[in-house]
Amino acid sequence: MEIKVVRKVLDVNDTMAARNRELFSSKKVFVLNMMSSPGSGKTTTLEKTLALLAPALRCAVIVGDVCTTNDADRLARTGVPVVQVNTDAFGGDCHLAAHVIEKAAMDLDLDQTELLIVENVGNLVCPAEFDIGEDARVVVLSVTEGEDKPLKYPLMFRVCDAALLNKTDLLPHLDYDKAAVLANIRQIHPQMPIFEISAHSGDGLAPWVDWLKEQVGRKLR
Amino acid sequence: MHEMGLALQIVEIAKASLPPELAGARIQRVNLKVGKMAAVVPESLRFCFAAITRNTPMEGAELFMQEVAVVARCGACGHEWTLDGPAFRCPACDSGDVRMLSGRELDIVSIEVEKD
Numbered sequence: 001m002e003i004k005v006v007r008k009v010l011d012v013n014d015t016m017a018a019r020n021r022e023l024f025s026s027k028k029v030f031v032l033n034m035m036s037s038p039g040s041g042k043t044t045t046l047e048k049t050l051a052l053l054a055p056a057l058r059c060a061v062i063v064g065d066v067c068t069t070n071d072a073d074r075l076a077r078t079g080v081p082v083v084q085v086n087t088d089a090f091g092g093d094c095h096l097a098a099h100v101i102e103k104a105a106m107d108l109d110l111d112q113t114e115l116l117i118v119e120n121v122g123n124l125v126c127p128a129e130f131d132i133g134e135d136a137r138v139v140v141l142s143v144t145e146g147e148d149k150p151l152k153y154p155l156m157f158r159v160c161d162a163a164l165l166n167k168t169d170l171l172p173h174l175d176y177d178k179a180a181v182l183a184n185i186r187q188i189h190p191q192m193p194i195f196e197i198s199a200h201s202g203d204g205l206a207p208w209v210d211w212l213k214e215q216v217g218r219k220l221r
Numbered sequence: 222m223h224e225m226g227l228a229l230q231i232v233e234i235a236k237a238s239l240p241p242e243l244a245g246a247r248i249q250r251v252n253l254k255v256g257k258m259a260a261v262v263p264e265s266l267r268f269c270f271a272a273i274t275r276n277t278p279m280e281g282a283e284l285f286m287q288e289v290a291v292v293a294r295c296g297a298c299g300h301e302w303t304l305d306g307p308a309f310r311c312p313a314c315d316s317g318d319v320r321m322l323s324g325r326e327l328d329i330v331s332i333e334v335e336k337d
Contacts, residue, residue, distance in 0.1 A: 002252075003334050005238045005329045009230050009253070094222040126223050129260045129327075154307035155258050158321070187308050190317020 013130055013131040016098035020105070020133025024056050027110040030216040033132055035156060036140035038122030041166045043071045044141055044199040046119055050078045052209045058112055058218065062104045063119040064096040066202060071119065072086070083107045087121060095126035098133055115216050124153040141185075143176050150184040157188040161215075162195065163210065169198040224262060227327070228269035235332050243334055250283040250333040256326040257291050259306075265292060291324030 008014060013126075032092070036042050046061065053059055055192050060081045063071045072084035083104045101118060116133065120127040139160040141149055146165055150157040155161065163185050171178065178196075185194055195208040200201035235251050251270075255261055263286050270284045291304040297316035309319045 001244075002333045003238060003240065004331050006331075007234050007238075007329050009227055009327045009329060012230065093226070120288065123222070124297065125260045129223070146328065149308060155260055158258070158307075158309065165245050186274070186317070190310050192317070206233075 009101075010129070010131075012096045014100060015201075017131035017133040020098055020102055021104075021135075023105070024110070024116070024133060024135075024199045025219075027113070028118050029110050029113050030136075030219045031116045031132070031134040031139045032212065032215075033118050033120060033127070033134035034140065035124070035127045035137065036041055036122060036158070037124045037145060040122070040140045040142040040145065041199050042119055042122070042140050043074055043139075045164060045166060045197065046075060047078055048199050048202060049209060049212070050075070050080050052205060053115065053213070054078065057213070058114045060116050061119060062096075062101060062106045062108075062116065064100070066121065071125055072217045073118075081108055081113075093126075094121060094123050095130045096120050096132060097130050099195060101132045108200055114220060115212075119211055122155045124149065128153075128156040128159050135219055136161045138162045140164045140166050141181070143170055143174060143178065143181070147177050148182040148184060150181070151186050154188050157185055157192070159160060160189070160192065161212060162187045162193045162208075163189075165196045167193060168196050168203060169201045222260075224265040225269045225273070227261065227266060228273055231270060231284070231329060232273060233248055234329050235279070235282075238329075238332055239334065242306055245278075246334040248279050248282050248332050251332070252330045252332055253286045254289050254326045254328045255286045256305055256324040258290045258321070259327045260323040261327060267291050287328045287330070289323050292322040294322050312315065 020190055023097045034042055050059055061075050062083045066084045067088050070084045075082045085104050136159040139156055197204040235248050267284050274280050294301045295311035295316050296318035298314040300311055300313035310317055
């Protein structure tokens with residue numbers, strides 16, 4: 001005999017994410033979920049972005065990794081409150097789930113936070129599936145990765161609101177088809193803004209930071 | 222990559238969906254809808270499901286996955302079409318204002334239990 005169920009497998013996560021979203025909205029906190037493959041330069045991008053945003057904008061960071069507190073140690077030097085989550089304790093998870101964000105957020109003073117940036121676990125697959133209660137999602141892709149990455153991981157590029165093409169300072173040394181990667185991103189998400197940046201040199205960061213400020217301003221106004 | 226977590230959720234939801242009068246009935250089959258753009262590898266999900274139900278009343282239960290196509294709708298001209306690859310631009314008017322109507326499902330539709 002068949003019994004109707006009709007429930008999302010990720011129901012528990014989605015419910016928790018909705019709760020997070022409510023909490024962040026009531027505290028007037030804008031949450032950015034930052035995703036990428038490992039080694040794309042998320043942490044450096046975040047360091048440079050925070051330097052341009054703080055202290056004018058009160059920021060905080062939750063950083064996820066399977067192991068080590070290296071990223072949190074680097075980010076703490078920016079003077080911004082940082083909470084490190086090691087998913088190892090949760091079974092070496094490939095992504096940050098909503099309940100992990102809820103717990104990590106308890107270690108932050110949300111009343112003193114306007115922008116919470118979540119640096120997700122380096123992975124272009126799973127984090128795209130897990131809502132954490134964020135307001136916007138950004139994917140970082142570097143020019144040392146293949147031009148076809150957007151086509152290989154379409155969901156990630158589809159669910160994000162902006163893309164950062166990082167490490168552009170390396171372009172003169174690479175056999176890289178930048179036009180191809182831009183076309184591939186636009187094929188998956190034609191209307192998504194793409195910012196070409198070098199977190200290393202700081203080139204191109206201003207338009208990205210302006211975009212982010214505008215998004216934050218729209219929620220907090 | 223997170224198929225083990227998904228399998229655990231599926232078992233939890235399946236067990237919780239048994240009405241009280243059928244408590245203890247053996248669940249033979251779980252029917253799922255899986256969108257083509259959901260980050261799920263069916264073989265891997267089946268493997269995890271079999272592993273965690275081993276030596277439990279659900280051992281041997283079948284996990285049936287119905288694939289759901291990616292259907293999109295153009296916000297500019299209203300055209301609806303089924304995508305055969307990840308190209309989100311309207312084939313009718315070339316607009317990039319495209320919304321996904323389906324393809325991200327990961328839903329439990331029903332469970333099937335053994336009748337006494």
